[in-house]
Amino acid sequence: MYKILLSLFIGAMLNAELINGVGVVVKGEPITLYDIKEEMKISRLDAQSATDSLIRKKLEEAEIEERKISVTSSEVYDDIKKTAMTNKMSIDELYEAVRNSNGLTSTEFKAKTKEKLLSQKLYSAIAYSSIDTPSEDELKEYYELHKDEFLRPSAFDVTIYSSKNRNALEKKTTIPMFHSDEIKMDEQILEYGRISPELSRLLENTQLNTFTPVVSEPNGMFVSFYLKEVKVPSSVEYEGVKNQIMNLIMSQKREQVLSDHFARLRNSADIKIIREL
Incomplete structure (x- = not known):
């Protein structure tokens, strides 16, 4: 009996060592196999991509420490x-x-x-x-090549359900046939330019003939929008999306600078691959 228990104990120890074993060491900081598996699960990446992501995070942490960057x-x-x-x-x-x-x-x-x-x-x-700010010609060229990407809805045809009882409203969004006197209904066409950017994003990310998540209003009410139709214009003017194009190009340039920076760091950093998944 003692030998069986000892065997089980040793097996558990070996298994724990395998799960928590070090996979990569970046500048003296370990990345375990468990870390890699968790990153794969959370970010839905394959083993190599998850490992690369964690290596970059370790390099970022080292850079943050070296530059004495802090957040209160x-x-x-x-x-x-x-x-x-x-x-x-x-x-x-x-x-x-x-x-x-x-x-x-x-x-x-x-x-x-x-x-x-x-x-x-x-x-x-x-x-x-x-990063250099893009020129007017660069902005216009991007616009001409990506016009379709800037088409935005002109309006949303919705049914607005509202209630002070969040549970009742949540039930309505999951069981459309559910009826409650506590829930009010209002048919509206919401023009894109007249609603908040937050509501626009919420509706743009909602599939047709479905409810948005329940959100709270400052007046204590809870609301959900049932999206019936999205009205989309055939074209969009350059001036209306110029700032958006500027932000997109700056974001792309910024990411390229960051990628190049961390690629150089990775090439020169002390990184040891101990074992792979």
Whole structure:
């Protein structure tokens, strides 16, 4: 009996070592096989892409430390508050939504937000000083080559369902035949230029003949939009999308600068591949 227990104990130890075994060492910092598997699961990447992503994160962390970049708790809170307002939620509702969708606790979400802000500061420090603003000719050329990408709806034909009872409204969105006197219904055509950017994005990301997620209003009501039709114009004017094109080109240039920067760092950094999945 003792030998059996000892054998099981040793087997468990070996299995734990395999799961948590170091796969890569970047500048003395380990990336375990478990880290790689988790990255594959969360980001839906293959083993090589997940490993590359984690190596870049380690390089970013080292660069952040070397440049003494920091983020305060106030900056984290302000970013979370802004995200909540953008989604028309209270901070507690945002935490609940993140927990339901990603399984992250509020503490983990704050940590992820801090990581995001640190990366943004790092990217700004690396990229913005190296990027030339695109010329008018460059902007117009991009517009001519990508006109279809800038077509935006002119209006949304929707049925708006509202209620003070969130549970009743949630049930309506999952069971359309459900009826409750607590839910009000209103047919409207919402013009694209007359609604908020947040509502526009919400409706653009909603499939036809389906409900949007339930969102809260400042007056204490909860609403969901049933999307019946999207009216799309046949063309879009250059001046109307010029700033958007500017942002797109700047984003592409910034990402290229960042990719080149971290590629150079990776080539010169002390990186050891210990084992692969």
